[in-house]
Amino acid sequence: MLHFEKKGIRILGIAESYRGREQSLICGIVMRRDRIIDGCAFSRATVGGMDATDAVLGIWNHLARDDIQAIMLGGTVISWFNVIDITQVHERTGLPVISVTYEDSPGLEDDIxxxxxxxxxxxxxxxxxxxxxxxxxSTGVTVYLRAEGISLDDATHACNIFTAQGKIPEPVRVARIIARGFLPEYPDEPVLNSG
Incomplete structure (x- = not known):
């Protein structure tokens, strides 16, 4: 259960970036309700693979924190149709999982x-x-949610708490910015480790 009234509530926001390469870079950042970042970790997923769930769990395991209260994903299908199993992420972490996307679509069955x-x-x-x-x-924009281990009302409330403006909740927005910034321009360049 999320304790929305607490200033110290922490969300793990996860987003990815890739540019025509075999692997995407996935960033996870821990953000408090006051939008202070106090954790960061990276993993990789295969573009067109089926290892995105393991990549998300890898970030969770690397952080090894017990103060995170929910995981917020920038989508459940990343890295060119690499599907994140949010039920498995919820079961393995014990945390609510909220996936946020921003465009209406009839679904991806035909594309897959x-x-x-x-x-x-x-x-x-x-x-x-x-x-x-x-x-x-509450910013007036429409988003599209999937939620596991949390009610839709609470998932929406969490998005409202962490959305400063527009439609992208800050934990996901910042994770995406960091992933893009750390993604090497050339595939052979190493990615810095968060330590």
């Missing part, structure tokens, strides 16, 4: 079938996510 015609595992993983729910934030 087109690009991965014999990959039933990927298609099944996507279908298992269920439909997104349309929510309006």
């Amino acid at each position: 079938s087109h690009h991965f015609p014999s990959d039933e595992k990927r298609l099944s993983a996507y279908i298992a996510l269920g439909k997104r729910t349309t929510c309006q934030l």
Whole structure:
């Protein structure tokens, strides 16, 4: 259960970046309700692979923190159709998981079938996510949520608390900025480790 009244509530925001390479860089940042960042870790996922769930769990395990109260994802399908199993993330971490996206769409079943015609595992993983729910934030913009281990009302409330302006909650927005900034321009360059 999230304790929204506490100033010290912490969310792990996770987002990715990739530019025409075999692996994407995924960043996780720990952000307090007052928008102070007090943790950061990185992992990688295969572009077009099926290891995004492990990448998210890798960030969680690396941080090894017991003060994070929820995980907020910048989408459940990243790195060119690499599906994050939010049920597994919830079960393995014991934390509520909120996935936020920003554009309406009829779904990705046709795209997955087109690009991965014999990959039933990927298609099944996507279908298992269920439909997104349309929510309006207090900023007046519409977002699309999937939530696991948390009610839709509480997921929306968490997004409102952490959205300063526009539609992207700060933990996800900052994680995306950091992932883009740390992603090497050339595939052979090393990525700095958060330590």
